[in-house]
Amino acid sequence: MxxxxxxxxxxxxxxxxxxxxxxxxxxxxxxxxxxxxxxxxxxxxxxxxxxxxxxxxxxxxxxxxxxxxxxxxxxxxxxxxxxxxxxxxxxxxxxxxxxxxxxxxxxxxxxxxxxxxxxxxxxxxxxxNRALADQVRAQQILLNEKEAIIKALEAEEPGITQVNWAQDGSIILDDEDLQ
Amino acid sequence: MESDKQSTERQATILLVDDESINLSVFGQFLAPYYQVLVATSGQRALQLAGGAPKPDLILLDVMMPDMDGYQVIGQLKADPKTGDIPVIFVTALTSDLEEERGLSLGAVDYLYKPCHLSILLARIKTQLELKNARDWLKDQNAYLETEVQRRHQENEAVHLQLLQSEKLAAIGQLAAGIAHEINNPIGFVNSNLNTLDSYLRDVFCVVDASNAALDEKPLSEETLQSLRELKQAKQLEYLRNDIPELIAESMEGLTRVRDIIQDLKDFAHADKNEWELGDLHKGLDSTLNIIANELKYHCTVHKQYGEIPQIYCLSSQLNQVFMNLLINAAQSIETKGDIHIRTGRADQNVWVEISDSGKGIAPENLPRLFEPFFTTKPVGKGTGLGLSVSQNIVRKHGGKIEVTSQLGQGSRFRVWLPIRPPELGAAE
Missing domain, CATH: 3.40.50.2300 (Response regulator)
Structure with missing residues (x-):
């Protein structure tokens, strides 16, 4: 307006x-x-x-x-x-x-x-206000979708969402991971 | 008898008239303890005493006297308004029914024969005096009642005028909201326009100041000229030039309207202008319409069909009150949308004003009660129930009448008839 x-x-x-x-x-x-x-x-x-x-x-x-x-x-x-x-x-x-x-x-x-x-x-x-509320709603939907994907992955490969990545893309393994 | 004498507030005065002093002294001595006694030995002297003070309350009059007989004396007594009310008893030696009849026909209250028993004389005198007292008392009472009636009449008249005025003010009170609206509208836009004009003038003077500054600049640079042009553009000087005259004209019209409303209200509410004068009914109708415009214009269309009518002798402010009551009734009877027709015309020595509406009409059972004071079918706050009663009083005072015809669901028609010259104009206040 x-x-x-x-x-x-x-x-x-x-x-x-x-x-x-x-x-x-x-x-x-x-x-x-x-x-x-x-x-x-x-x-x-x-x-x-x-x-x-x-x-x-x-x-x-x-x-x-x-x-x-x-x-x-x-x-x-x-x-x-x-x-x-x-x-x-x-x-x-x-x-x-x-x-x-x-x-x-x-x-x-x-x-x-x-x-x-x-x-x-x-x-x-x-x-x-209304536009912002709409935006919030839209993002909430997006968020919900992402969350659902993560949950599905986690179910398939437990721990897959818990991986620690280093700056260069390598995977950091803790000591306990190796035991 | 002694106690009777004491109890009378004033000792009555009795005039004895007889040409024979022996009679006078006998009667006189007998009556003296009870009354104040005056004596006269001739008709002339008797008339003198009767007209003087103290005024006799009763006259004992001998018939046979030299020079002037008793009949002549009573004739003159009765002819004089000052002595006409003194009762006269004839005392005579003439014993004939004819004589007695003549005496009584001349206005005597009683007839005694000589010689007579003194106690009878006293009793007759007492009776006549009592009668006279009663008559005097009645006369006083009558006079008192007459002044009382007069006073009450004046009081009534004053209360009536007060009622007229109150009814009028009550009606105006009910119109107040509408009148406020009618006045607030023009005041609203006039006030707004003046404020706008204020900011317009600030813009105008801003350009004027800039022009003056430019004039002082020598030589005038092209840049200054350009910025001046831009300023004129920004301040919309051309628009102001056209709008200011319009603004002023509209505001002036608004103020004229307020002035007219106030003037109409003043004319209408004026109480002291209660004089019979030649009045123009059309003018009265128009100014009344202005006052109540707000009650009408939103849901009624007013059609005026004024005929050729002469000015009439009337109390114009009171007739306006009648028109207002009829017009407001008409407007209130129209519930959604409708028409009000105002027609005028002349028939012989009378004029008529007719106000008809397309409203809901009057129920037949209400028609006879229409002019009763305090009779109303309107909701609380919409009417006093006095409008038509007061209107009818006013119209009657003008020697006119109000005719009503109404049909439920069709509307009502009120026609006010007024004589061009009221018959009792001379007697009217």
Missing amino acids: NQADIRILIVDDEPNVLKALTRLLKQYEPVTAISGEEALLLAEQHRFDLVISDYRMPGINGIDFLILFKRMQPDAVRIVLTGFADLEGAQHAINEAEVFRFINKPWSNLEIVNVVENGLAHKRMLLE
Whole structure:
């Protein structure tokens, strides 16, 4: 996930909010949608690393949108930006949509930038974590194979894995070996 | 009798009128221990004393007198509001039913014949005085009750106004979250834009400073020029040039929106603007729609079909309260998605405003209770149950009425009829 191909999606029914956030996150060249429906169409065609959505919108609301979006792109970081959320909505957001952060309107630019950076870092770490885990697993498999071969050899020729080799490739025999 | 005299709070005053002084002295001496006695030997003198102080509580009036007879005297007594309520007993030697009838018809309370038994006289006098006391007490009581009724009426009126105001505030309280959202949105992007503008300006001045420095360099080297070009490129000056005017225009629009919401809220919540004036109902409907936009816009489509209606004499802030209640009810009756139609029109000397929705409708058994105070089918926290009751009061005060038709599952239609000029405008406060 390079800085260059990070893709951010912003969803809000208020065009001026979209413009202000686009300005703020200009370096990421975010994609915008004015409704959850439009955002879902975009999500069908493009991959996103992070999505910021308003809560109260005509049509499907922000949380329901994020739940659907999560099914399509589970790895993307989900952020809710809202002027008002009731407890029920917030619970829904945390439990069902598993949002990364809840940001209140009016927001502070610094907060948004921080949350976006943290969110992306979080995602990067998750991915890295996953990649490392995969690597570990792959090596474990390799290791297991090797171990099986050694065991088979040992069974056939006991002591064959215990041979002491010298630098020049000769076999070093202990005194007890000779007795 | 002595103890009776003591027990009366005030000694009653009796005026004796007779042209024969012998009668006066006999009666006078007999009555003096019980009452304060005034005497007059002529009709004229009697009228003088009756109008003076102390005011007699009872008059014993002789009928046959020279110059002015008893009938004339009682006529004048009754004509004067100051003396009209003094009971008069005729005392006369004339013994005829006709005379007695005439005397009583003129307003006398009793009729005694001379010569008469003094104890009978005393008993009659006592009866009349008791009657008068009772009458006076009733009169006082009536006056007291009348002022009490007046006071209660005013109190009632004050409580009613307070109720109106409370209902309005309760409604606004329930809208608060939506209004906060409506205000936080523009504040959010205006604030964000200003911060962005701050960093834009830092970039612009960075380029300006570099240009100024280059200008001071003589001769201007090609390298400096090149680095200046690169700086301009890096700071995206061309982009800023286009974006800054947009940023400012959007921010200004946002602030205008906040200002309008606050103004609408102020207009709406204003309590002291309770004056009858020519009001434009369409304007009221529009500003009410602005306040509750957040309750409507996410799930309702509002269709306005305003007809040609004249301005009407009304309490516009109170009518806005009616419109708000009807619109919120309409919006809350729509569960998923629906339409609200607002129509207006004129019929003869009345105008009407109709608000209809495609919501769930009202159950027939609830229709008769619709305007009852505290009757509500909404969940806790969604309504006070006072909206329609208060609305009906307001509309009635305007000399109008609210018509309701509703069909379960189809929607409801509320039509508010208002006279262009309320009939009791003069009497209204």
